[in-house]
Amino acid sequence: MNPFKVFVVEDDPFYGEMLKYHISLNPDYVVEKFETGKDFLHNLYKNPSVISLDYSLPDMSGLDVLKKVKEFNPEIPVIIVSGQEDVSTAVILLKEGAYDYFVKDDDTKDRIWNALKNIREKVKLENQIDVLKEEIGKKYKFGNIIKGNSPEIKHIFALIEKAISTNIIVSIAGETGTGKDLVAKAIHYNSPRGKHPYIAINVSAIPKELIESELFGFEKGAFTGANTRKLGKFEEAGKGTLFLDEVGEMDLNMQAKLLRVLQERELTRIGGHHLVKVEARILVATNRNLAEEVQKGNFRQDLYYRLLGLPIFLPPLRNRGNDILILAKYFTDEFCEENNIPKKTISQHAQEKLLGYAYPGNARELKAMMELATVMSNTPVIDDTDISFSSPNRSNDFLLDAEDSLVGYNRKIIRYFLDKYDNNIIKVARKLDIGKSTIYRMMKNNEL
């Protein structure tokens, strides 16, 4: 860890030395003393952790020195130590960004001691937060979280790059389990906003009566039970990112309010009168086809265009070819590592089985499947018998249903065979003597 550097700026040699002595009692502090403002400013490049500054120096006022420090680095805490018992001076200095203002008296040394202790704690915590943020940033480097090298996924990487370099709204679409939330995190943590908060909210998980207060916050007394002011997610996100997951589930009334906030870039808390500036970047995701929802009248057209921004459509896993095997290996290795199990390989038969499945739950389903297969496998190799598909079974008695159209029966037959053969599209296509692209097309169009 970097040493905690304390600069004492004090023209009274006696008092300066006294402070130096006292502060140096803590072996973790490295103290340097300066008797003039000029000398101190020449050494400011050393970036002290904290400065104890005498208000009246021979060559410049404490206020001027403070301003120079703040110009150099506004984050360095400056404690003013002065013989002046003048409240107005203290107020001016505190307004200019001084950390604290102490009058020289018998308690000064203790006050400085405590202030240094508090500042050090704060610096330590801030450093820890920076390290954690960096760790999270690394974790969400998109090469680390989105696995694969299929053309489809390379296209997604290119889009994420574009999203990172601008502030454009990004709308992420894709089936459940395709990793929409991971893409949102990757965009946030790799963008210049990465050091600011990342706030995610799942619109479908919040009752519609509460969504407004969750997003916009409320003032004390705004409604029964509002005992304190609460900031909404927009405000919590600050200069970071707000990710609105399942935005397609938002009701029309709330959509209008959201549209206004996105247009005006400001909001009013429930029960409040003051406008609050919105600085957060907005990312949205949905597994619905919003264009269709607009047609059906379930989603506002103006909000749709507002949110469209840079659309990123995450392809379903079944369309990503060999990425299935890359992900299967990744999930297996990850599971083995987490559970201290020796790493396992995946047999040729198992690979073929994996490639033939349709993955309605996408990567999430594959992950669960590989974890189970790793547990079930008794050898260092995962075989096809260790892999079981777990999509919810559909009714097999479809032929007993009420009368249906030929198209409807076709759909039911294909669905029945998919269930019977663990969604192995190749096998089903062979059994029914139809092209596998027919099955893929029907899946894509949500016909199955």
Add this chain to the structure above:
Amino acid sequence: MKTNKLYDLRQLIDIVGDEDGLQKMVTIFVESTPRIMDDLNENLLTNNFEMIAHNAHKMKASIDMMKIVSLHDVIRKIDKPEKVLENKTDLKEIVGFIKITLDSVFADLKKEFSL
């Protein structure tokens, strides 16, 4: 013959902790304060009230730290320009009293610490 000292080093000992530190602090006090005192006298001769206040202000913290209680209130009579003006007629006496007291302190400290 035992004389009453005009200073009390207990607070300083408490801060610096060891003999070496105390010796160093006392040396700094004995070397640096007379220079400010000389400036104060010079500024008194030229009626530079602002600088008189500046000098007094500078000595105040050291005087407090050395617990020279007889100067505690006196130095505060001239530690701001407006106070210097208020006490304009007594300035000579005030500065004179500070000098006599400090000279006595310096002499005792030099003796006690073999400076």
